[in-house]
Amino acid sequence: MRLQKPYGASRLEAACARALAHASPSYRTVKTILVGGFDQHPLADPNEHVHVHAPGARFARDAQSLFAPDADVRP
DSSP: OTTHHHHOHHHHHHHHHHHHHTTOOOHHHHHHHHHHTGGGSOOOOTTSOOOSSOTTOSOSSOHHHHHOTTOOOOO
16 A cells, blocks of 8 residues: 555556466565556456467477487487
């Protein structure tokens, strides 16, 4: 509630929503969001899938060759 005075109720609500979206609803997180102005950026859609790795480039070899006891070991 102390953060409402300098930042306003709407910004505090937005910061709290962002902190909850990141599963970190602590005072320090909310304050960091407000100080950085991150509350003024739109939250990403939780249903939107974000690709972390390029398609098909996650592993260098398949699981069968990785765990096979007679797999060819490369230096």
